Amino acid sequence: MEFGRTRVLCAATVSEGVPKWRKGSGLGWVTAEYAMLPRSTNTRSERESVRGRIGGRTHEISRLIGRSLRGIVDYKAMGENTIMLDCDVLQADGGTRTAAITGAYVALADAVAWMRRQGMGSGQPLTGSVAAVSVGVVDGVPMLDLCYEEDVRAETDMNVVCTGDGRFIEVQGTAEGKPFDRALLNQLLDLAATGCAELTELQRKALAE
Amino acid sequence: MEFGRTRVLCAATVSEGVPKWRKGSGLGWVTAEYAMLPRSTNTRSERESVRGRIGGRTHEISRLIGRSLRGIVDYKAMGENTIMLDCDVLQADGGTRTAAITGAYVALADAVAWMRRQGMGSGQPLTGSVAAVSVGVVDGVPMLDLCYEEDVRAETDMNVVCTGDGRFIEVQGTAEGKPFDRALLNQLLDLAATGCAELTELQRKALAE
Amino acid sequence: MEFGRTRVLCAATVSEGVPKWRKGSGLGWVTAEYAMLPRSTNTRSERESVRGRIGGRTHEISRLIGRSLRGIVDYKAMGENTIMLDCDVLQADGGTRTAAITGAYVALADAVAWMRRQGMGSGQPLTGSVAAVSVGVVDGVPMLDLCYEEDVRAETDMNVVCTGDGRFIEVQGTAEGKPFDRALLNQLLDLAATGCAELTELQRKALAE
């Protein structure tokens, strides 16, 4: 997945069976792991495997990706199978989490198509598509898809995950500098909806190839 | 801090100096750590110290609390001092993260008052107050302050962090079951704003004592 | 459990089954975990979950609590069930380990009563009661129940765990400053026996309520 100079490698792995707490339910599971290569950023960051522990940011984003994709999954149709989505950032220039969600959906749709060809599960395991964008306020102006430099300067930062039919799966808005009001929140949501619609179209084309 | 049957012990610790990456900036720092006692929940959960690693949920909530409080802090007025907020859940019945933020603000305000009496920093390090509520949709009905049982059944779950003057610091809405639309989002935000206003009033009273 | 300004939250958790090495023996198991909240002490101490490892002191005290309670347990009457005792120090002012043992016994007795009402195990799983005190020599004077400030100044420090009928389960005496002789050891044991007897009486009353 490429968003400007941001590049995220998204891969789906299908495996039979589900985590312990879900066994015997007849339901599937979808989960995700996100990580950055040490030199994906301008300044090299230490490997989490070397530090021996996963940082809070990595945990938070992995959980967000998993939640976002689970929002369009019909666990019953999946059968007791698990799909793991690995999102590895090769190059980071802002918006890596939203790029990861948008790319992971494509990998998920591919994996689901493969499962159906293998006769795993039954029916249609996806109830729709998912795409995500980041929006923010830079120098007082609401903007879509902030690159790293803009992101650092943003006063408000919002990540929005939408389904293909324009509903929300996740809305995360954070005041970086000063608190924001309802009017600005609405402006950002409008902008995000437009951005997600465009990505949905691009995903459709990519999957059609 | 008590929200229904949820009880969170919030303590602030003031220390001189700031983390390395902030030294020499003349600015202060506020951070938070959240944890649950193993028997705060109905079913005992293993200690993170025993498992040897902090889970993703703990990381995510600690970061949210820190971010929420930093939204009303004037780092310059703090001087190069750090305030650490420990939020330990003694008993959990839903809404522990929003209870933690609301209680942590009271501890923070106490700590800042103490700093001023000690002559640490200068001016007013707090630009306002912070309170947080959880709202959700249970059986199709938008509700404020979900207890654990309601939370489990909620279709949409939203945590909202507001300043005392009604602006937003953080808005986090997640579709648990099915995606939500803009109209529902607006209903939940209205409900949250009312809830935060009530908490702001209770905080004011508690600090006045 | 409150001893002066020391406060320890003691909770018992009953679960079916026993650790692997004990399966099929027909015997139960009792174990304990002790921890301090980061701000239970005057100076904040780092969380063991954050450090990623449990310190030696925590391990030592958890083991002591478990051993002390097992001293009055009839494993056969418990059946193959496990009781875990969580002792979390909310506020520390000396004697946290003896407060934890004394409080954990009350939680254990409650748990055992609950088990009997549920029909778990058979017969009487407790062969007696347990209470513990710390005694020490401060400025040459043997004293009972040292608070933190006295504890730091103590030349000899002793923790004694007694059964309700006055026998010993654990005696741990340590010379902090200079070695102690047999006469002093005897004086401290006399003092401890008196202290434990008083606590036994208080436990009896608490459980009667």
Added chain:
Amino acid sequence: MEFGRTRVLCAATVSEGVPKWRKGSGLGWVTAEYAMLPRSTNTRSERESVRGRIGGRTHEISRLIGRSLRGIVDYKAMGENTIMLDCDVLQADGGTRTAAITGAYVALADAVAWMRRQGMGSGQPLTGSVAAVSVGVVDGVPMLDLCYEEDVRAETDMNVVCTGDGRFIEVQGTAEGKPFDRALLNQLLDLAATGCAELTELQRKALAE
């Protein structure tokens, strides 16, 4: 150090400087680490380095050894130097902790003599000698120096650390089966005192060589 079939390799390491919390105090420090080789026991035990964490028993014994030796150290005469005592069990047949203390004292005395030849510290850093024995009740009979098989069967188990002049540094008695009374405690202490006196004599001879 050999106690029957128990063999512990004790080595002292002198280094300049003391831990951070002690810097500038003019005082020295003595500490110890205990470990068992995986095949020192009849049944191989997993390495703690492989498990990635030190177990409670190892922590507890390392702390006991350090405390025992510090009981006869004059920190001032040591100067700001640290002595680390490594006690590695090559073969275990009961009483490894008391063998470790008794052997570590010899290594400590050697190290102190070396320091004096190097002109490190001033005066006499040792105020006496230390030896330790385990005593226990097997089939109702108080016994000295239990081997592994006896230790497993012991009803009461006591480790006693004495100075060369017969005073106590540490007394740790634990009821393994049933609680013990004051009379038995006294018998065990008498036995331990005799055992320590013999070891003190053997240490004197070893150091004289």
Added chain:
Amino acid sequence: MEFGRTRVLCAATVSEGVPKWRKGSGLGWVTAEYAMLPRSTNTRSERESVRGRIGGRTHEISRLIGRSLRGIVDYKAMGENTIMLDCDVLQADGGTRTAAITGAYVALADAVAWMRRQGMGSGQPLTGSVAAVSVGVVDGVPMLDLCYEEDVRAETDMNVVCTGDGRFIEVQGTAEGKPFDRALLNQLLDLAATGCAELTELQRKALAE
């Protein structure tokens, strides 16, 4: 770097200063870290960051890459600067460690050229070039550059690191099935020398672009 279907992303990071143990020596340092993306292999492998520890194979290869590159480095000409080489396997089909060394050399040469343009160090920090190949015996036939399937079947497996002028920096031969004799060792070394010479030529062309 691409070797058949094997793809390794190699990145060099230059930083001022050297590790502690080398400070004040006037000498530079070169080190490397190797890792595989979880889905670089046919079957997904768990992340080392999730497991919380780096495996033996990763450690061994990281050390090999560092050693190989240090074989052609003039530490004095580098000045007290460090070059870290990150080798991340995006897709694995045999020979990832030799591909990593060969690619890391190109990244190193690029980094050194950059340093010279910045005026870091003095003189020529590289005394030559480095390339590496794997050779092995499959079904009795010595072969160059084994892909994963061949590697699994290989009876003997050898990794050879050569300088551009045909000398050896590292020779690692391992009998997978049955021990090998001197004649076969010689055959494999001849094959490896030819392979390294070809890679050296390709490296020269890549750096000339």
Added chain:
Amino acid sequence: MEFGRTRVLCAATVSEGVPKWRKGSGLGWVTAEYAMLPRSTNTRSERESVRGRIGGRTHEISRLIGRSLRGIVDYKAMGENTIMLDCDVLQADGGTRTAAITGAYVALADAVAWMRRQGMGSGQPLTGSVAAVSVGVVDGVPMLDLCYEEDVRAETDMNVVCTGDGRFIEVQGTAEGKPFDRALLNQLLDLAATGCAELTELQRKALAE
């Protein structure tokens, strides 16, 4: 095992069963763990159990020992049993890894003889013997069995693992200072072959006792 002043304690542990990935194959498994006591070296090194992670060097050597011994094992004749070889360095003066391999073979042969007496496995699980030496170039002169001081000064360092009939299981040559050519490699291999032959003879005698 003693090589000059280097002393390594080698112990074999036989256990029924094999690791998970090998179950049901009818084949056995041999593996090894290597470690150094903290004071085996001139300067004390920190315990890996205290650091909480195993270093790269330890991993690399443990893997080498395992691989070397597996080179002469007939897994089928072992049956589904595992032999773990523990190699603990008590004193280190160069060549600890080759001493460990040579000593581990003797422990392995002992363990295999014991298994046969117990009726575990069938046939002859060892297809030969294994010994290992280190060779190197010191001041331009190829030498066998470098002690620590020579090892530090060596320009080239090679570890060679041979079977009793003179074939190779592992050849690892590393240029420490400058790259080496084929002629020197051949000289070192000749030297190693002679050294291994002598060790094979000594192993035969030791096992005959």
